[in-house]
Amino acid sequence: MLLAGLWAGLLIGLGAIGAPAGFAVTTVEIAGRTAGRMFAIEAYVSLAAAMLLLLLTRKAALTEPDQPPVPALNTNLLLVLGTLFCTIAGYFVIQPMMAAARAGEGSLSFGALHGLSAGFFALKGLLVLSLAWRLTSR
Numbered sequence: 001m002l003l004a005g006l007w008a009g010l011l012i013g014l015g016a017i018g019a020p021a022g023f024a025v026t027t028v029e030i031a032g033r034t035a036g037r038m039f040a041i042e043a044y045v046s047l048a049a050a051m052l053l054l055l056l057t058r059k060a061a062l063t064e065p066d067q068p069p070v071p072a073l074n075t076n077l078l079l080v081l082g083t084l085f086c087t088i089a090g091y092f093v094i095q096p097m098m099a100a101a102r103a104g105e106g107s108l109s110f111g112a113l114h115g116l117s118a119g120f121f122a123l124k125g126l127l128v129l130s131l132a133w134r135l136t137s138r
Contacts, residue, residue, distance in 0.1 A: 001053065001056060001057075001132075001135040001136070003049060003052060003053060003056070004049075004053060004128060004131045004132035004135050004136075005132045005136065007045075007046070007049045007053075007128050007132070008125070008128045008129050008132045010042065010045065011042070011046075011121070011124065011125040011128055012125065014038055014039070014042055015121060015122070015125060018035070018038055019031075019035040019038065019039075022034045022035055023035070039091065039121075040091070040095075042091075043087055043090075043091035043092065046083065046087040046124070047084070047087055047088075050080055050083050050084040050087065051084075053080045053131070054077070054080045054081070054084070057074075057076045057077055057080060057135075058077060075134065076131060076134055076135065079127050079128075079130055079131040079134070080131060082123075082124075082127045083124050083127045083128055083131070086120045086121070086123050086124035086127065087120075087124060089120055090116075090117050090119075090120025090121055090124065091117070091120075094113050094116055094117045094120070095117070097113050098110055098113045098114065098117065101113055
């Protein structure tokens with residue numbers, strides 16, 4: 001499925017090129033706001049891609065001819081659910097906590113939360129790459 005490969009390209013492009021390039025050419029404040037906006041857009045694109053791949057992988061698993069019945073949770077489905085979890089935890093849960101940490105509130109520092117968010121993003125990238133490889137290896 002081409003969608004998983006495109007999604008992996010988006011994640012690699014954003015994490016390896018887009019965000020670092022912003023910090024290389026402008027002030028930290030502007031680059032941080034720009035990167036934050038790019039990651040916000042990516043989070044919503046990831047939600048849409050995960051939901052679409054969830055439906056497509058489930059449909060493909062159920063309609064393959066000459067194959068035994070597929071268990072309710074197969075590897076592809078678990079990879080998609082993992083990416084969905086990483087998106088929700090890494091952006092929609094941690095991002096509000098990062099804003100609070102920037103304001104001096106909360107129990108974790110901005111740096112610690114940024115590290116957690118980056119870890120979820122990296123894990124999501126690995127899961128999407130694995131999914132793209134599995135879906136195109138046939």
